[in-house]
Amino acid sequence: xxxxxxxxxxxxxxxxxxxxxxxxxxxxxxxxxxxxxxxxxxxxxxxxxxxxxxxxxxxxxxxxxxxxxxxxxxxxxxxxxxxxxxxxxxxxxxxxxxxxxxxxxxxxxxxxxxxxxxxxxxxxxxxxxxxxxxxxxxxxxxxxxxxxxxxxxxxxxxxxxxxxxxxxxxxxxxxxxxxxxxxxxxxxxxxxxxxxxxxxxxxxxxxxxxxxxxxxxxxxxxxxxxxxxxxxxxxxxxxxxxxxxxxxxxxxxxxxxxxxxxxxxxxxxxxxxxxxxxxxxxxxxxxxxxxxxxxxxxxxxxxxxxxxxxxxxxxxxxxxxxxxxxxxxxxxx
Amino acid sequence: xxxxxxxxxxxxxxxxxxxxxxxxxxxxxxxxxxxxxxxxxxxxxxxxxxxxxxxxxxxxxxxxxxxxxxxxxxxxxxxxxxxxxxxxxxxxxxxxxxxxxxxxxxxxxxxxxxxxxxxxxxxxxxxxxxxxxxxxxxxxxxxxxxxxxxxxxxxxxxxxxxxxxxxxxxxxxxxxxxxxxxxxxxxxxxxxxxxxxxxxxxxxxxxxxxxxxxxxxxxxxxxxxxxxxxxxxxxxxxxxxxxxxxxxxxxxxxxxxxxxxxxxxxxxxxxxxxxxxxxxxxxxxxxxxxxxxxxxxxxxxxxxxxxxxxxxxxxxxxxxxxxxxxxxxxxxxxxxxxxxx
Numbered sequence: 001x002x003x004x005x006x007x008x009x010x011x012x013x014x015x016x017x018x019x020x021x022x023x024x025x026x027x028x029x030x031x032x033x034x035x036x037x038x039x040x041x042x043x044x045x046x047x048x049x050x051x052x053x054x055x056x057x058x059x060x061x062x063x064x065x066x067x068x069x070x071x072x073x074x075x076x077x078x079x080x081x082x083x084x085x086x087x088x089x090x091x092x093x094x095x096x097x098x099x100x101x102x103x104x105x106x107x108x109x110x111x112x113x114x115x116x117x118x119x120x121x122x123x124x125x126x127x128x129x130x131x132x133x134x135x136x137x138x139x140x141x142x143x144x145x146x147x148x149x150x151x152x153x154x155x156x157x158x159x160x161x162x163x164x165x166x167x168x169x170x171x172x173x174x175x176x177x178x179x180x181x182x183x184x185x186x187x188x189x190x191x192x193x194x195x196x197x198x199x200x201x202x203x204x205x206x207x208x209x210x211x212x213x214x215x216x217x218x219x220x221x222x223x224x225x226x227x228x229x230x231x232x233x234x235x236x237x238x239x240x241x242x243x244x245x246x247x248x249x250x251x252x253x254x255x256x257x258x259x260x261x262x263x264x265x266x267x268x269x270x271x272x273x274x275x276x277x278x279x280x281x282x283x284x285x286x287x288x289x290x291x292x293x294x295x296x297x298x299x300x301x302x303x304x305x306x307x308x309x310x311x312x313x314x315x316x317x318x319x320x321x322x323x324x325x326x327x328x329x330x331x332x333x
Numbered sequence: 334x335x336x337x338x339x340x341x342x343x344x345x346x347x348x349x350x351x352x353x354x355x356x357x358x359x360x361x362x363x364x365x366x367x368x369x370x371x372x373x374x375x376x377x378x379x380x381x382x383x384x385x386x387x388x389x390x391x392x393x394x395x396x397x398x399x400x401x402x403x404x405x406x407x408x409x410x411x412x413x414x415x416x417x418x419x420x421x422x423x424x425x426x427x428x429x430x431x432x433x434x435x436x437x438x439x440x441x442x443x444x445x446x447x448x449x450x451x452x453x454x455x456x457x458x459x460x461x462x463x464x465x466x467x468x469x470x471x472x473x474x475x476x477x478x479x480x481x482x483x484x485x486x487x488x489x490x491x492x493x494x495x496x497x498x499x500x501x502x503x504x505x506x507x508x509x510x511x512x513x514x515x516x517x518x519x520x521x522x523x524x525x526x527x528x529x530x531x532x533x534x535x536x537x538x539x540x541x542x543x544x545x546x547x548x549x550x551x552x553x554x555x556x557x558x559x560x561x562x563x564x565x566x567x568x569x570x571x572x573x574x575x576x577x578x579x580x581x582x583x584x585x586x587x588x589x590x591x592x593x594x595x596x597x598x599x600x601x602x603x604x605x606x607x608x609x610x611x612x613x614x615x616x617x618x619x620x621x622x623x624x625x626x627x628x629x630x631x632x633x634x635x636x637x638x639x640x641x642x643x644x645x646x647x648x649x650x651x652x653x654x655x656x657x658x659x660x661x662x663x664x665x666x667x668x669x670x671x672x673x674x
Binding site: 045046158159160161188189190191192193194196197200215217218219221222245255256258259260261262263264265266267268271273274277330331332333 | 376377496497498499526527528529530531532534535553554555556557558559560562579580583584593594595596597598599600601602603607608609610611612613615
C-alpha cells in the first residue's frame with residue numbers, strides 16, 4: 001500500500017437538488033481524506049448518491065455545502081470548490097474523470113484523435129501541433145489503443161476499446177487524481193480484467209490517485225486501499241479494504257457484503273436480507289436513515305441520527321450500536 | 334424422473350447482413366433435464382441470447398436457424414420447434430405457456446402504456462381462461478407469490494410506478510403465470526443492485542421448487558451462475574466450448590477460455606495477486622472466420638498446425654464434463670480414433 005501526503009480532503013460535502021418545490025438530498029455531510037497514490041472505493045446501491053459525490057468532487061456540480069481541500073502539484077492548499085474561474089482553469093486538469101458508459105461519453109462525430117486531443121487544445125492552446133500529436137500518440141499507445149486507428153470514429157471500436165479512449169482522454173493532461181465512475185461496469189468480464197490491470201499499471205507508473213465509484217464489490221475489493229459505503233446520501237462506513245470486508249461495523253455494510261455472489265458454488269453464504277426498499281431521498285426517515293431496514297434498530301435509532309466517528313484507527317462508522325454488534329464479513333485466507 | 338425436457342442438436346444461426354452472412358451460432362448442442370438449471374455463460378456477442386430466442390422462435394426475420402430443437406410438449410409430444418411455423422398455432426401453444434422468458438431489462442420489457450395487471454393477464458387470457466375475472470385472480474395470486482406486496486393496488490399501477498426490483502418481480506410473475514415447464518432467464522439480474530439481485534435469485538430458486546420447472550439461465554456473471562446452476566455450458570463465438578456440472582467447472586476448468594473467464598473474476602477474501610488474469614484481445618467478428626478453433630488468436634495453449642487447421646468438437650472426458658479443445662483432449666487424429674461420445 002502506497003501512502004503519500006494528503007492530496008484531497010473532502011469535508012462535509014452536501015448536495016441538494018430542488019425541483020418543483022421538492023428538495024432531494026442526494027449527498028449529506030460526507031467527509032473523508034484521500035492520500036496520494038491510493039485508491040478509494042465508493043460503494044452503495046443505485047440512488048445512494050455515489051455518482052453525485054464524484055461529480056461534486058470534480059466540481060461538475062456545485063455542492064450546496066462543504067469543501068474539497070486540494071493540495072496542488074505546486075504545494076498550494078486550495079479549496080477546490082471555491083477558487084475562481086482563472087485559478088480553476090489552472091488546476092482542473094489535475095483532477096480528471098472517467099465516465100460510466102463508454103457509448104454515450106464519446107462524441108460520435110469526433111474522431112478518436114480529436115477526442116483525446118481536445119483536453120490539450122482547451123488547456124494548452126499554444127502548444128505546437130506536432131507536440132500535441134506526439135502526446136496523443138504516446139498516451140494512446142500506453143492505454144493499449146492501436147495508433148493506426150486513431151483517425152476512426154468511436155462507433156468503429158468495441159466497448160473495451162472505447163473505455164480505453166475514455167481513459168486516454170482523462171490521462172492526456174497528466175492528472176494526479178482520477179475519479180472513475182463505474183469505469184468497468186459496462187464491460188465484459190475478460191475485458192473488465194484488462195481495463196482493471198491497465199488502471200493498476202498506470203497508477204504504478206504515474207503515481208495516480210483514484211476515486212473508484214462502483215456497485216461491484218468484488219472489483220472494489222480488488223482495486224481499493226480504502227472503501228467507503230454510502231446509504232441514502234450518507235457515508236455510513238469508511239475503512240481500509242480488508243478491515244471493512246472482514247469486520248464490517250455497520251449493519252448495512254454487513255447485508256451488502258452478504259449479498260455478493262461469490263464465483264464458487266461450494267461457498268453458500270447465508271444472506272442477511274434487507275427488509276423493504278430504499279426510502280425516498282426526498283423524504284428520508286427520521287433518526288438514522290437506515291433504521292427502517294435495520295435488524296438491530298432501537299428507539300434511539302429512530303429518534304437520533306448517529307454521529308460519524310472514528311471507532312477504531314482509520315475505521316469510521318455512523319451507527320449507535322457499532323461497538324456492541326458483532327457483524328459478519330468475509331473470512332480472509 | 335430425470336427425463337430430458339429440451340434437447341438442442343447442432344443449432345446454427347445465420348444472419349444476413351450487408352457484408353455477407355454472419356454465422357452467429359455455429360453448432361450448439363445441449364440438453365436440459367426436468368427441474369434442472371443450466372447456466373449458459375459467455376460474453377456479449379457469443380450467441381447466447383440468439384440461442385435462447387431461437388427456442389421460442391422469436392428471432393428477427395434476418396436470422397435463419399438450422400438444426401433441431403426437440404421439446405417435450407404437453408400437447409404435441411416430442412416436437413422439433415424449428416420445424417413449426419413461427420407464426421402458427423402450434424408454436425403459440427408452446428410459446429408463453431410451456432416455455433416462457435424473463436428478459437434482461439425490466440424497464441424495457443414492459444409497455445409503459447398498460448397497467449402491470451393488464452400485461453400479466455395477457456398470457457392467462459390467451460392460454461388458460463377467457464374469463465377476465467378468473468384471469469385477474471390468477472394474476473394476483475402469482476403476483477403475491479413473487480413477493481409483490483399490496484398486489485391488489487399494484488395490479489392497477491403502471492410500470493413507471495414500480496422500482497427496478499419490483500418490476501423484475503412483475504416480469505417473473507408474467508413469465509410464471511401459465512406455469513411453464515421451461516423458463517428462459519436472459520440476464521435477469523444484470524440491471525439490478527446486489528441486494529435486489531440476491532433477493533430475485535433466491536425467489537427464482539424457491540419458485541423453481543414450487544413449480545418444478547427447468548431453467549435456462551443466461552448470463553455473463555460467473556458469481557450468479559455459481560449460486561443458481563446445476564450445470565454450466567460456456568459459450569464462445571457461437572460454440573459451446575465446455576460444459577460440466579457447476580461444482581466441477583469452478584474447481585476444474587479445462588478449456589483455456591473457461592480458465593480465463595474464471596481467472597479474471599476476483600474472489601473476495603483471496604490474496605490480492607498483483608494482476609488479474611486476463612484474456613488477450615477481443616472476441617472476433619463472426620464474419621468470414623478463419624479455419625480452426627475460434628479461440629485460436631487469444632489462446633495461450635494453442636498448438637500451431639493443429640488448432641488453426643481443425644475445428645474442435647465437444648469430447649466427453651467423463652463425469653458429464655465435455656470439452657472442445659485439442660490442447661486438453663489430444664490432437665484431432667487421435668480424437669478421430671476415439672470417436673465422439
